[in-house]
Amino acid sequence: MRVGITGASGMLGTALAKHFSKSYKVFATSRSKGWEGRGIEWDCFNLTNIDLLNKWLNKIKPDLLIHCAAIVNVDACEENIRLATALHFETTKTMSDYVDLNNSRLIYISTDSVFDGKKQGAYNELDFVSPLNVYANTKLMGERYVQSINNGLVLRTNIIGWTKESKISFAEWVLKSLVEKTQLSLFHDVYFSPLHVDDLSPIIEPDYFEKGVAKNFKNYWVAQLEYSDLVLSISKTISNELKSYVKKTNWHTKKNIKYDFIKLGCNFYNNDLVDIKVLRQKNKYLVVGSIEPRKNVVTVLNAFELLWHENYDLTLTVAFNNSWHEESLMARLKKHPLLNKKLFLIFNSSDRELAIEYHASSTLISASVYEGYGLGLAEALNFGCNVIASKIPVYQELYKDNVTFFENNPADLKDTIINQLTSKKVLKEFKPTTWMSASDQLIRKVIGH
Ligand SMILES: NC(=O)c1ccc[n+]([C@@H]2O[C@H](COP(=O)([O-])OP(=O)(O)OC[C@H]3O[C@@H](n4cnc5c(N)ncnc54)[C@H](OP(=O)(O)O)[C@@H]3O)[C@@H](O)[C@H]2O)c1
Numbered sequence: 001m002r003v004g005i006t007g008a009s010g011m012l013g014t015a016l017a018k019h020f021s022k023s024y025k026v027f028a029t030s031r032s033k034g035w036e037g038r039g040i041e042w043d044c045f046n047l048t049n050i051d052l053l054n055k056w057l058n059k060i061k062p063d064l065l066i067h068c069a070a071i072v073n074v075d076a077c078e079e080n081i082r083l084a085t086a087l088h089f090e091t092t093k094t095m096s097d098y099v100d101l102n103n104s105r106l107i108y109i110s111t112d113s114v115f116d117g118k119k120q121g122a123y124n125e126l127d128f129v130s131p132l133n134v135y136a137n138t139k140l141m142g143e144r145y146v147q148s149i150n151n152g153l154v155l156r157t158n159i160i161g162w163t164k165e166s167k168i169s170f171a172e173w174v175l176k177s178l179v180e181k182t183q184l185s186l187f188h189d190v191y192f193s194p195l196h197v198d199d200l201s202p203i204i205e206p207d208y209f210e211k212g213v214a215k216n217f218k219n220y221w222v223a224q225l226e227y228s229d230l231v232l233s234i235s236k237t238i239s240n241e242l243k244s245y246v247k248k249t250n251w252h253t254k255k256n257i258k259y260d261f262i263k264l265g266c267n268f269y270n271n272d273l274v275d276i277k278v279l280r281q282k283n284k285y286l287v288v289g290s291i292e293p294r295k296n297v298v299t300v301l302n303a304f305e306l307l308w309h310e311n312y313d314l315t316l317t318v319a320f321n322n323s324w325h326e327e328s329l330m331a332r333l334k335k336h337p338l339l340n341k342k343l344f345l346i347f348n349s350s351d352r353e354l355a356i357e358y359h360a361s362s363t364l365i366s367a368s369v370y371e372g373y374g375l376g377l378a379e380a381l382n383f384g385c386n387v388i389a390s391k392i393p394v395y396q397e398l399y400k401d402n403v404t405f406f407e408n409n410p411a412d413l414k415d416t417i418i419n420q421l422t423s424k425k426v427l428k429e430f431k432p433t434t435w436m437s438a439s440d441q442l443i444r445k446v447i448g449h
Contacts, residue, residue, distance in 0.1 A: 001023075001024045001025070001063045001064060002024070002025050002027065002060060002061060002062050002063050002064075003020045003024045003025065003026050003027065003062060003063070003064045003065075003066065004026075004027045004029070004056075004057070004060050004062035004064070004065040004066070005017055005020070005026060005027070005028050005029070005065075005066045005068065006029050006030065006047055006065070006066070006067050006068055006069040006091070006095075007029075007030055007067070007068035007069030007070060007109075008026075008028030008029055008030050008034050008035075008040075008042075008068070009028075009030040009031075009032055009033065009034025009035075009164065010030065010034075010068055010069070010070075010072075010163070011159065011161045011162070011163045011167075011169055011197055012068050012109060012159055012161070012197045012200065012201075013028070013030065013034065013066075013068040013069075014034050014035050014164070014197075015161060015197035015198050015200070015201045016066055016068065016197075016201050016204065017034065017035055017037070017040055018035060018037060018201075019198075019201035019202060020201070021037050021038065021039040021040050022039075023215075024039070025039055025041075026039055026040045026041070027040075027041050027043070027056075027060040027062065028040050028041070028042050028043075029042070029043050029044065029045065029047065029056060029069075030044065030047075030069060031044055031045065031046055031047075032044060034164065041060075043056055043059075043060075047069050047087060047091045048083065048086040048087055048090065048091060050090065050091070050094050053091060053094050053095075054094060054098070057094075057095070057098045061102070061248075062104055063104055063105065064104065064105045064106075064107070065095055065098075065099060065104065065105070065106045065107070066106075066107045066109065066204065067091070067092060067095055067106065067107070067108050067109060067142075068109045069087060069091065070087060070088060070109070070139070071083065071084055071087055071088075071135070072135070074113075074133055074134075074135045077133065077134040077135040077138065078133060078134050078135075081134050081138075084134050084135060084138045085138050085141070087138075088135075088138035088139050088141065088142045089138055089141040089142050089145070092108060092141075092142035092145055092146060093142075093145045096145050096146055096148070096149045096152055097149075099149060099151055099152065100149040100150060100151070103151070104151065105151040105152075105153070106146060106149070106151060106152045106153065107152075107153045107155055107204060108142060108143065108146040108152065108153065108154050108155065109155055109157060110139050110140075110142070110143050110154050110155060110156045110157070111135075111136065111139050111156060111157070111158070112156055112157065112158045112192060113131065113132075113133070113135060113136035113139065114129040114130075114131050114136050114139060114140045114143070114156060115127060115129060115130060116130035116131070116132050117190070118130075122193070125156075125302075126302060126306075126410060126411075143156075155204065157194075157195060157200060158192045158193065158194040158195070159194055159195055159196070159197050159200060160194045160195075160196055160197070161196055161197035161198065221251075222251055222252075225246065225251055225252070225253045225257070226252050226253065226254075227254070228253070228254065228257060229254060229256070229257060229258065229449065230257070230258045230259075230260065230445070230446065230449045231257065231258070231259050231260070232260055232261060232262055232442065232445060232446075233259070233260075233261045233372070234261060234262065234263075234264055234372050234373040235261055235372060235373055235394050235397055235398060236261050236397055237393045237394045237397045238261070238372050238373075238394065239259045239260065239261040240259075242259065243259045258449065260445055262438060262441040262442050262445060263398075263433045263437075263438060263441065264373055264375055264378070264433065264435075264438050265432075265433050265434045265435030265436070265437065265438040266375060266378035266379045266381075266382045266432050266433060266434075267382065267432065267434045267435060268351055268354075268355075268379060278356055278359045278360045279360070280359065280360060280361070280362060280384070280385075281315075281360055281361070281362060282362050283313055283314045283315060283362065284314075284315050284317065284360060284361045284362055284363075285304075285314060285315065285316050285317070285361060285362065285363050285364075285365055285417070286316075286317050286319065286357055286358070286361040286363070286364045286365070286380070286385070287300055287316065287317070287318045287319070287320075287364070287365055287366070288319045288320075288354065288357075288364065288376045288379075288380075289319075289320060289321075289366075289368075289376055290320055290321060290322040290323060290324070291318070291320045291322070291323035291324075291326045291329060291330060291333075292322075292323065292324050292325055292326060293325050293326060293369075294368060294369055294370050295366075295367070295368050296367040296368055296369050296390070296408065297318065297326070297329060297367065298326075298329050299367040299408060299409065299410050299413060300316070300318075300365050300367050300413065301316075301329070301332065301333065302410035303410040303411075303413035303414045303417065304316045304342075304343070306410060306411070306414045307414055307417060307418075308338060308342060312417075312418070314342070314417070315342050315343070315344065316342065316343050316344070317343075317344040317345075317346060317357060317361065318333065318343075318344070318345050318346070319346040319349050319353075319354060319357055320345070320346070320347060321347070321348050321349075333345060355383065358379060358380055358383035358385050359383055359384075359385075361380075361385050362385070362386060363385060363386040363387065363388055363417075363420070364376065364377065364380035364385050364386070364387050364388075365387075365388045365389070365413070366387070366388075366389045366390060366395070367389075367390050367406075367408055367413065368389075368390055368392060368395075369390065369392065369408065370392060370394075371392060371394045371395065372394065373394065373398065374389070374394055374395055374398065374399070377389060377395065377398075377399050377403060378398075378399075378430070378432065378433070381399070381402055381403070381430035381432070382430065382432040386403075386404070386420070386427075387399065387402065387403035387404070388403065388404045388405075388406055388413070388416055388417065388420065389403045389404070389405055389406070390405070390406065390408040391405045391406070391407065391408065392408075399430075401427060401428035402427050402428055402429075402430040403427065404416060404420060404425075404427070
């Protein structure tokens with residue numbers, strides 16, 4: 001993977017460059033050179049020169065961009081609003097447009113300063129922003145643009161760490177003053193939760209999977225593709241993605257390799273054999289699958305908390321068989337004040353139990369950020385359940401006419417659910433595929449090849 005880091009000579013940028021260069025090719029930039037390790041390629045220029053920025057992007061062709069460059073000195077931003085706007089907004093817009101056009105990804109490092117600090121207690125992602133100065137206002141302008149693209153992530157953080165000699169961070173200033181026994185004038189009414197930059201760096205790592213899985217999976221594919229005549233995927237979107245990835249990364253394949261796809265079956269439980277008599281409940285919502293970052297169940301829970309707060313009488317059942325990298329979400333679910341009242345958890349359900357859930361629920365919700373097929377959607381539709389789903393390419397390819405889409409954030413999911421409660425819109429009937437026909441397709445495509 002090719003990772004571009006702006007502000008790479010800064011406090012966070014240096015930590016990121018060190019961390020990411022252990023596993024990836026890193027392209028670093030800032031006006032002056034920072035840490036020079038193996039696997040890091042430096043280009044020094046003023047980022048606000050948009051022509052140079054575009055040239056750099058087109059040269060490095062990043063799979064992931066991490067935008068750290070900023071003027072963190074609040075007074076300097078007040079004194080030069082134009083420069084703060086250029087660095088925090090205009091460069092972010094350019095990077096977002098690049099990422100959107102080239103199907104890359106952008107992580108925009110933002111700040112807790114977008115809040116005014118008037119809230120009693122800790123802030124969360126859904127709290128209203130209220131920036132108080134030019135620094136925070138211009139950082140927020142950058143945030144807004146990143147949120148408008150498909151593959152952008154805003155990370156509001158507060159950090160501590162050590163800087164290069166010419167600069168001094170807050171932590172260093174405190175330590176230095178203590179060592180020198182200088183009196184410090186500090187505050188007594190400010191609370192924040194900074195992360196050390198070395199702790200933040202692994203969190204930013206883009207892998208949704210366990211360490212090593214992506215690398216092993218890639219090695220497996222490199223080996224497979226070298227000898228394959230035909231690569232069958234489970235959707236056209238994935239087939240096209242693989243094809244362009246292979247082209248972009250110059251993986252070695254046979255000259256006449258073909259890419260095609262088949263449709264999966266969704267009849268996992270035979271209705272005709274065992275009669276299930278359950279009434280569909282109008283206000284019963286269902287989430288099915290593993291609990292992992294990719295499935296984005298946190299967005300669904302956040303949306304339901306907003307709905308419950310507004311007294312909507314709806315229930316949410318989360319049926320899952322496994323979970324990883326979602327410790328805080330699991331803790332939230334298990335200790336939820338509405339657990340077994342409006343929120344229900346089903347662990348490792350049998351096929352029959354799952355079929356009953358599909359029968360009884362009005363709507364399945366999927367907020368996934370990435371899928372290969374989304375079999376749960378096909379299964380739910382096959383059982384006559386409505387579906388509300390995130391607007392990801394695979395879902396748009398396979399379920400375009402059968403499901404209601406939402407922009408992947410809690411507020412939009414909440415509005416979509418409320419609209420759906422009163423909507424008379426009739427969606428096209430879903431035409432399910434059986435596993436028998438899926439096997440037929442597979443055989444035909446392999447033999448016919
Ligand atoms: N520090 C904090 O307490 C804090 C708190 C919350 C959020 N954040 C956010 O975290 C991110 C990283 O902060 P940090 O503390 O690591 O910042 P930092 O140490 O001040 O580093 C800023 C980086 O931006 C580069 N830069 C500044 N102006 C530039 C320009 N015109 N063109 C190209 N590069 C430029 C600087 O390099 P050159 O000067 O060599 O160009 C430097 O590499 C920022 O986005 C900030 O908003 C920081």
